[in-house]
Amino acid sequence: MSPKHPMIPGLICCLLAILLSGCGIMPNSGASRMQVQRAASSKNLAGVLVKEVDAALARKLSAEKRSKAFADVFGDARPREYLIGAGDSIVISIWETPPSILFGSNALAASPAGTLSASAEALPPQMVMDDGTVNIPFAGRIKVAGRSVRAVEKEITGRLQGKANNPQVMVRVSGSPTSQMTIIGDVARSANMPLTPKGERLLDALASVGGVTQPVTRVSLQLTRAGVSATMPLDTIVHEPKQNIPLQPGDVLTALYQPWTISVLGATGRNQELPFEARGISLAQALARSGGLNDNRADPGGVFVFRFEDASLVDAPSAANGKIPVVYQVNFNDPGAFFVTQNFPMQDKDVLYVANMPSAELEKLLRMVGMVLTPTLNLGRYQLQVSE
Known part of the structure; x- marks a missing residue:
């Protein structure tokens, strides 16, 4: 029986050494959980704050980012008796x-x-x-x-x-030019609408100009009155009659089309740019709409939201423009995280990233080792058979 081919063991050792020392060349969807945490604390990403999301932080963000209701800002009082003005x-x-x-x-x-x-x-x-x-x-x-x-x-x-x-x-x-309000924005036609003692309301004004030109769920209404402005999603006003407040002379009502999106990357069911409604969505909804965590790859403890956040909301020193880069981390290994994510609000241009599980990287490494070694071992067997 002839001796084994002397080059086979050496070739196998070289291939294994290359693969084990160069795991970084393997295909990957992005940084791991540890890499994100290390990078945020390194000089390369100085000034980036990593915050673990808990129930208190989620409630704070939800309360601060919730749009102020028209009824709270302007009240729901019936219009007062009409007063004559200059120009009438x-x-x-x-x-x-x-x-x-x-x-x-x-x-x-x-x-x-x-x-x-x-x-x-x-x-x-x-x-x-x-x-x-x-x-x-x-x-x-x-x-x-x-x-x-x-x-x-x-x-x-x-x-x-x-x-x-x-x-x-x-x-x-x-x-009565002084008893008019103005409707502009994404409506069928802009107009000045006269107000009567009937007490026209927000939706009356929209109906008078033919409604909005975009889907109701993607439109917000901004009401400006006496130097004060507030914005609410249109579908919220439709579903909450108390927000359909009476108009007053001089009001400016602007219909705003807001095509808000977030980017979903990493170990999720679908990587995509995800649009959402003007009333907003939670982190739980964003994950569900993108197919959830990938069972074979996702690290439940490595769910991150990258965002430029108001410094005051995260108790950080204020930056030049009042915003700092923040990485919010959610650990789905804790069952309580499923409740937390229902209160965590997503905002326009957020990046939602789910890291790969370390075992998924090991599995990919073993697959690559198998792909390389299998032809080599087959070649060795063939040479041994020929030599015999």
Whole structure:
């Protein structure tokens, strides 16, 4: 029997040495859990903060990032009585009990029944001047801006007492640019909508311009009033009637299309750019929509969310722009993590990464060793058979 081929053992040893010393050349989906933790504490990623997510941190982030409700910011009070403003047009009508003294061309006009009837004088429409006044014959210049229709009627009547015969006054606002609100953004058409005593609400304004041009779940409404702005998802307003608050003159309502996405990488069911609704999603929902953790590869303790976070939320020194890079780590080996992730809010441009399990790397190494050694061993067997 011939001796074994002298080159086979040496070749096998060389191949094993190369594979074991060069595991970094194996295909991989990204850094392991230990590599992420080491890198964050090294000089290469100075300033990056690694935070393990627990129930308290998840609740804090959820509370801080939840959009403030319109009903809390602006209240849900019914609109107050309309006040006349500069630029409004008003029509004033004055009645006198017959016989009329000041107004009416036929002071003794008879009704069909032969009795005297009251006559009315409708003054030409007047625009309220920039000083807030209008001029009324025999009553003089009256300040009307900032006052209700009833208050103006009462003052004109008082000024005409003793000049007209038992005067009665009616004031009507015929043009009201100061009682309008503005609707802009991703709507069928932008418009200025006049407000009436009915008390139009947010959804009334949207309906008046033909609705939004994007899916309701991807649109937020921003309401600006008296220098204060707040934003809420449109579908939240639809499902919570108390957020459909009354509008007020001067309001600006903006429909914002927000195509928010997160990037899902690593040992998940699907690596993808994942879009989500304007009302937001939790970490648990993001993992579920991306197919969950890969049973054969994922490290349950190596679920990370990479984000530029407000420094104040993580008790870190403030950066130049108020944000610092943070790596949030979730350990799914703890069953309580499934509750934590339901409260952890994802935000636009987050990167969700699931590291590979160390055993998965070992399995890949063994597969590569087998792929290399199998042809070598077969070659050795063949040479031995030939030599025999």
